[in-house]
Amino acid sequence: MSATHRNMTDSATHFRATGTVYLVGAGPGDPELLTRKALRLLGEAETIVHDYLVAPEIMALANPAAEKIFVGKKGGGFCCPQSDIEGLLVRLAREGKSVVRLKGGDPFVFGRGGEEAEALVEAGVAFEIVPGVTSALAAAAYAGVPLTHRAHASAVVFLTGHEDPNKPDSEIHWEDYGKLGATLCLYMGMKNLETIARRLQAGGLTPTTPALVVQSATTGKHRQLLTTVEKVALESEHAGFGAPAIVVIGEVAALSEKLAWFKTARALTVAASASEWPPSP
Ligand code: SAH
Numbered sequence: 467m468s469a470t471h472r473n474m475t476d477s478a479t480h481f482r483a484t485g486t487v488y489l490v491g492a493g494p495g496d497p498e499l500l501t502r503k504a505l506r507l508l509g510e511a512e513t514i515v516h517d518y519l520v521a522p523e524i525m526a527l528a529n530p531a532a533e534k535i536f537v538g539k540k541g542g543g544f545c546c547p548q549s550d551i552e553g554l555l556v557r558l559a560r561e562g563k564s565v566v567r568l569k570g571g572d573p574f575v576f577g578r579g580g581e582e583a584e585a586l587v588e589a590g591v592a593f594e595i596v597p598g599v600t601s602a603l604a605a606a607a608y609a610g611v612p613l614t615h616r617a618h619a620s621a622v623v624f625l626t627g628h629e630d631p632n633k634p635d636s637e638i639h640w641e642d643y644g645k646l647g648a649t650l651c652l653y654m655g656m657k658n659l660e661t662i663a664r665r666l667q668a669g670g671l672t673p674t675t676p677a678l679v680v681q682s683a684t685t686g687k688h689r690q691l692l693t694t695v696e697k698v699a700l701e702s703e704h705a706g707f708g709a710p711a712i713v714v715i716g717e718v719a720a721l722s723e724k725l726a727w728f729k730t731a732r733a734l735t736v737a738a739s740a741s742e743w744p745p746s747p
Pocket residue numbers: 494495519569570571572573574575576577599600601602605652653654655680681682683684685709710711712
């Protein structure tokens with residue numbers, strides 16, 4: 467074989483062999499909330515690169531022969547630097563693997579999926595994005611909170627509370643969100659909840675505005691607590707709430723009293739509301 471011919475063959479083989487990376491949303495936990503596309507790709511994947519927030523019940527649906535690589539992060543603590551994860555995805559694809567990069571919720575909502583997709587583009591690796599049910603939507607649905615309602619709210623905002631709200635160059639001007647009149651859905655907000663709630667009130671949010679904390683939404687450990695924005699930090703701490711949790715702030719949160727339907731959600735909402743709702747002055 468001539469050198470030229472061999473080079474052409476090598477590059478053709480290389481081209482054929484480069485795998486695709488699928489950035490797939492695993493949803494909030496309940497395996498029935500996976501999309502059919504996510505389920506198919508999990509069944510076909512040769513390699514699955516997954517996070518801490520992906521429920522074991524979902525991993526159990528994956529191709530048993532697939533190589534599973536855990537790159538989880540918990541509470542902002544790093545297991546693997548983001549650049550290593552991106553490098554890993556590129557390397558696996560170049561080895562010709564069909565890779566599922568599985569993320570909790572939706573890959574493009576606070577999941578750094580955007581950064582991973584950018585890295586894949588830069589490396590010339592083919593990719594697809596498979597949306598998932600993001601945890602704010604799932605927490606609200608399972609807790610009985612319509613995020614919009616003709617009588618209460620015509621807009622919804624997804625915010626991250628992970629950023630340190632005391633840092634001078636904070637990108638989130640929480641006071642502004644206190645004036646919006648929209649339903650606020652806070653991701654990763656438990657650690658900074660006290661400061662966030664205080665700043666929202668400083669911006670004009672009424673202290674008695676309903677606030678609902680939903681932990682481990684849609685799973686067997688689902689818990690929820692209905693309170694008010696002025697008490698949410700203290701009460702959720704007393705009740706032992708922690709990550710992963712979504713905090714829904716706005717008039718609509720109070721509808722969970724009436725509309726909670728998920729087994730554990732209903733029991734917990736009723737128990738909390740018996741003593742705490744309506745809030746004492
Ligand atoms: N991409 C994910 C968000 C990742 S950020 C999504 O679309 O949902 C991680 C945060 O998501 C957690 O700190 C928590 O705020 C939220 N979260 C993820 N799963 C959750 C669940 N089952 N119940 C409540 N909150 C959850």
